[in-house]
Amino acid sequence: MDEILVDWDEFRATRAQLGAAFVRILGYFREDGTKSVAAIEEAMRARDAGGLVMPAHTLKSEARQFGAERLGALAEDIEMFGRHCVEAQISPEEYLPRVVTLRPLFEETLEALEREANPLVQRRPATFGRAASY
Secondary structure, three states, rough: OOOOOOHHHHHHHHHHHHHHHHHHHHHHHHHHHHHHHHHHHHHHOOOHHHHHHHHHHHHHHHHHOOOOOHHHHHHHHHHHHHHHHHHOOOHHHHHHEEEEHHHHHHHHHHHHHHHHHHHHHHHOOOOOOOOOOO
């Protein structure tokens, strides 16, 4: 996939729109996204194409709300493939390699979003007599 990890313009627009609720909503994305990724993995283990659809749809929508383009595109791809498998009554196992990439991409994306949401969290304070390392 050639999509950027995060569309920062979209991220900033969402942050501006949500205002004080932004950090809370980002926390919900962490919780819901973690559950969605786990549900997708479980559905794949069970070869349950129908079980891929809703969590992938949810992940896609929430990711794109924050400008997480690559994650949104992968979730949409999994969702559409799951729908195809349900309609064709076939196993989704050929998508296993894509599902395997979902969790690391989710974690990388979430880390970038949280770092941008609160850059001070990532900094360590200087100790006496030494400069801080960033």
